[in-house]
Amino acid sequence: MIDWLGTVLTESPRPDLLRLVAVPVFAWAAYRDIRTRRVPNATWLPLALLGIALLAWDISRVSAGDLPGGLVARERFYLRVALSLGMVGSIGYLFYYLGGFGGADAKALIVLAVLFPTFPTYIFPAEALPLTRTTVGVFSLTVLSNTVLVGAAYPLAVTLRNAVTGHLAPIMFIGKPIRAGDAISEYGSLLQTPEGFTRGGLDLDALRMYLRWRGTTLAAVRDDPEHHRDPASLPDDPRPPGDGSIPDSGGVAAGTDGETATDGGKRASADDTDGDGVSNRDGGSNYDDPWGAQAFLDDIEGSAYGTTADGLADGLDVLAEEDVVWISPGMPFIVPMFVALVISLVYGDLFFQLVSILV
Known part of the structure; x- marks a missing residue:
């Protein structure tokens, strides 16, 4: 146990270790979302500031050449950061603007875009997590796609429950x-x-x-x-x-x-x-x-x-x-987002692997 923990703490990049603070924060936010459908705004500001600081740290490491792969790797890093902030962060704001997200959902996704623009790395004695990585390499996009898959299981469960209990109606698939x-x-x-x-x-x-x-x-x-x-x-x-x-x-x-x-x-x-x-x-x-x-x-x-x-x-x-x-069941979006974050950190991109298998 000590060797396992020592390997993780000494071999994994320090910025990525600090990013794990997001896990307990998202766990607490998911609990609050289930109980009250409200998450205090103060939840997200510290994570956003941490994400900005860690991103600056990563940029300084990349600029100093502390990244295998040379110029190509540096260009990919900057492209992934741009995609995370420009695409995933914009999706959070756009869905909020259109009414598809609540304010906390949008802020949570924007925080993930800042905190996890690229895939983190956690070194264990026998493995490195996440176990799988995508070609695109935008970790916040992986969390988002996993969130959609995890969230899709909820209406399926609702439909099955309604069918088993005999509540048959045109609305049984969503209510x-x-x-x-x-x-x-x-x-x-x-x-x-x-x-x-x-x-x-x-x-x-x-x-x-x-x-x-x-x-x-x-x-x-x-x-x-x-x-x-x-x-x-x-x-x-x-x-x-x-x-x-x-x-x-x-x-x-x-x-x-x-x-x-x-x-x-x-x-x-x-x-x-x-x-x-x-x-x-x-x-x-x-x-x-x-x-x-x-x-x-x-x-x-x-x-x-x-x-x-x-x-x-x-x-x-x-x-x-x-x-x-x-x-409507009113499934809080932060709950599948938290589950997806854990899955992404351990396994990687479920949707990417699913497509790979089907193709």
């Missing part, structure tokens, strides 16, 4: 069924509207923000949907909506911290009428702003994860009326 009342304790988005299945349903983070802002609970909404559908039932003094995360305590109350959630203020009686004497218990079709959805979006700062008033109202209609709803 899972849950009890409607449990929606506030899940991450993801609704895959339903009153008209049927959809890929762009209500984000459940936005749902929690709305309930917290209104000072009510999903249970109260389901118990008396017509009262909550009436915009006149909105509270006079809405509460801060928060960021839509599930409380660490595991509770699903939507009230402010340390307070018991209420039903949102004004309780209408069964014979309440509007100013024209028209009953508000007719299904809410006469309301200009059912559920107060637009009032919520107008009142909060920023946006609720891109939610529209119609999308929020449709989602609340579904959750108020249905017993079982379909939601």
